Amino acid sequence: MAEITAAPAAAQAAARTDVIARRLARRHAAERRFRAIGIGAVVVSVAFLGTLLFNILSNGFGALLQTRILLDVAFDPAVMDIGERRDADSLAAADYGGLVKAAMAARFPEVASRGEKRELNALLSNGAGDALRRMVQDDPRIIGTTRPIWLIASSDLDMAVKGIMPRQAGAEGLRFSERQLAWIGKLEAEGALARQFNTRLFTAGDSREPELAGLLGAIVGSAFSLGITLLICFPIGVATAVYLEEFAPKNRWTDLIEVNINNLAAVPSVVFGLLGLAIFLNTFGLPRSAPLVGGLVLALISLPTIIIAGRAALKAVPPSIRQAAMGLGASKLQTVTDHVLPLAMPGMLTGTILGMAHALGETAPLLMIGMVAFIVDIPAGPLDPAAVLPVQVYLWSDSPERGFVEKTSAAIIVLLVFLSLMNLAAIWLRKKFERRW
Incomplete structure (x- = not known):
């Protein structure tokens, strides 16, 4: 009789053990799912953040370098239109853009027509003469001398040298003519085109020209x-x-x-x-x-x-x-x-x-x-x-x-x-x- 009574009790205990085991298995499975969801959320967040930082850093570090063109600049008082005047006002109002154009013409003497000169000067920034103005104002004794100076290139040329904009003939989005591409190739072959540290980024104010803008x-x-x-x-x-x-x-x-x-x-x-x-x-x-x-x-x-x-x-x-x-x-x-x-x-x-x-x-x-x-x-x-x-x-x-x-x-x-x-x-x-x- 005792054996008959003990059998149902053992069966009930086994059934309760199975129920508890299934519940524990479900709890552990839910815990693993929750942990996996949490890890997945962290991975996705880190991936988005990493992608954002990578894009910012890859674009931002490019701004630390700036394309410049090496030119032999002759500080001719006649081109500067100052004559014998050396006062501060005359030096500030001198024609430094004319010095830049004369230096480009001296490097490319074969350029003769007005349209070609316009395309040639477009390779340089509109503010390239500002560096010459600061040099003359700091030391007027350089007037009458010729010095090799790295001048700021245009933003389009800077983007092309950095590989951001195309520079192959016939490419979509090309901003240069065939003549300009030939001049760029000549500058590179002569070592007169290089990327240097962009000091203006930290020493200049804002500008409408990207290559001149600073922080x-x-x-x-x-x-x-x-x-x-x-x-x-x-x-x-x-x-x-x-x-x-x-x-x-x-x-x-x-x-x-x-x-x-x-x-x-x-x-x-x-x-x-x-x-x-x-x-x-x-x-x-x-x-x-x-x-x-x-x-x-x-x-x-x-x-x-x-x-x-x-x-x-x-x-x-x-x-x-x-x-x-x-x-x-x-x-x-x-x-x-x-x-x-x-x-x-x-x-x-x-x-x-x-x-x-x-x-x-x-x-x-x-x-x-x-x-x-x-x-x-x-x-x-x-x-x-x-x-x-x-x-x-x-x-x-x-x-x-x-x-x-x-x-x-x-x-x-x-x-x-x-x-x-x-x-x-x-x-x-x-x-x-x-x-x-």
Whole structure:
């Protein structure tokens, strides 16, 4: 009888074991699927990011090199149309384009007709004479001498030498005539055509010509804007965080302020641009396209981030620090300024740097205050018209010339380098000054 009773019990136990095994198998299978989906998502994300970075780097590094043509330039006062004058105004107004054309004619003496000369001179940039002007202004003694000088080639020739545009006769998209192709081949055979480091990319301002455009104006404008942003938002943000966390009474008004600060951190940046347009430009009459206005608008964007990060850093300081200081007779103000704030400052600095990095990449609010204007000159101060790096990327990406594709990628690389340095600085500050309790 006992054997008959034990048999159904063993069968039930075996059935339960099978059910548990099947459930475990389904759980493990679901876990493996979830892990595979997660790994697949990471792989896809890394692939997209890698493709994007590869395209940016491959295009951007090409902008670091610029095609130049070697010419023997004769600084003839008659061609320069200055006679015996050597004053600054005469040297600045001299005909340096004539020197460039004369040098090209000397290298290709067989070119005689006006149409051929026009095609020949088209191989050089329209701003090739600017280098000669700077040389003469720096040292007028070179007038009357002949010197070999590497002059900037046109953007089309630069793209052709880099293999981006075709240079074979009959190819689709060819921008050169057969005569120009022959002249290019002759320059290469004589070693008078070479790619050199593009110093103008970091020493010149914007230009309508791709081969002449540089980033210095945008870099200086970004530096002025971020400097003003830091001077405004750091003291105000730290003071606000300290007051709300350490001194403000806990009531409905402070709760309302905290909610509004958190909401401001999520407001689209273009709203701050509209606010800057209405207040700083239309009400106070500040100059349009100036880094001063850009810095003020970026400060409004960065303030909520800095306040939130500052309050989090203050909350991370253990209450025992406050209790010990006050137990030794320190006042509330002394406790905060001498003990709590120094310990929370690394976190505040980290939040400030991250807020500044966020401000550096903003474009929409700066477009609203007119920083989209075409600015050639390098700004000498925060009141001068200027561009910034994100806006410069926007302007160049909208240009139809093929040469600006490289310049756009180069500007993105410079912007990413600055953002990476700021994030590395935030990490370094956190690691160096962070206290673990």
